Amino acid sequence: MDNSPVVAQADASLPNDTQENIRIVESAVGSNSPPKEKIGSDFDSRMMLRCLELARRALGRTSPNPLVGAVIVKDGEIVGEGFHPRAGEPHAEVFALRAAGVGGARGATIYVSLEPCNHYGRTPPCSEGLIEAGVAKVVVGMVDPNPLVAGGGIARLRAAGIEVLVGVEEEACHQLNEGFVHRILYKRPLGILKYAMTLDGKIATTSGHSAWVTSQEARSEVHQLRAACDAIIVGGNTVRQDNPYLTTRQVEAHNPLRVVMSRRLNLPASAHLWQTADAPTLVLTQKGANPDFQELLLKQGVEVVELTSLTPDKAMAYLYERGFCSVLWECGGTLAASAIAQGAVQKVLAFIAPKIIGGSIAPTPVGDLGFTTMTEALSLERVRWRVVGSDCLVEGYFPEKPNSQ
Ligand SMILES: Nc1nc(O)c(N)c(N[C@@H]2O[C@H](COP(=O)(O)O)[C@@H](O)[C@H]2O)n1
């Protein structure tokens, strides 16, 4: 097997502006860069963290746009706040200016978690709105990697004589929008592989029983993670064996699109995914697969899309075209291995339960990658771990391929 495509999207085949933006973002939040010096005062940090809190109110609902929050401060007091609720609606800065009222932002400082835009998209440029409102200072969390902005908003504000401070709580700002950033730079949604396994590396018993490997706390964490994603992908095996719901179990939270990849559509008619309407469901299949079952799905309100070839990369390309920023892989080991091999996974979240199942044929979270030596093993970077309930959550990223020019 050729392992080179693993997280292999940053290459010379990408357009030059994309290459340039990868460099901008890498230099800002590079995985191997040493800890950055703190930018701004403690008050600036507090206001920026408030921006992120506001931005999170739209979690999972803004794609293909980012999550953005804005706070306007005058004479040490917050006079306006806002966040971007969804694509097509005004940007966070506009809501904050509206909340400050006519003249309310004159001479004020606006904090915004992403560089103000400087282009006509679905909405007019915020840079012009801020200039018109007479703000004295703009504090920015991170530069917008969108080639239509990419420093242009900051330059426009400075050219108008406005003081601009960039990089306050930059890492936290980047973290919140890692899906958006990945989408812009690599023209694919960020792929997150999540699994729960025992201490001896099993995701189920030999009979396929897996409810539950982890604690209730870990399962709640997964529900929150789902709420932040645009889609969850599973394969036919997971539908047949686990009959999952793939929802957030939270009334107010966003439920991502549930996506099933199945070449032959040999799926159970009674699966929860098409018997429950708590979240939309999409079945990706191959041209001409099982027309009778397709009809059944359509009657149940399930969307069916036939791709010419059904692979993880093709599925991600399709979801990119639909405007998605982040996709959660909650599949079994075979599909997970294929998704990793095709570069459809950038981030891994592994919940490890202090339990042992034993046996050599119980299923594992990642199937065969064809490796025979430890030197071939894929190492994660930016690794963090913490205890969740009685389990340990390990998370990390596959290294992006060096940006060859
Ligand atoms: N600074 C800022 N605040 C927001 O609230 C935003 N949504 C953005 N988004 C940037 O603008 C692009 C979308 O523009 P339209 O909504 O189509 O007008 C998006 O790709 C970001 O670059 N920025």
Ligand SMILES: [Zn+2]
């Ligand atoms: Zn804007």
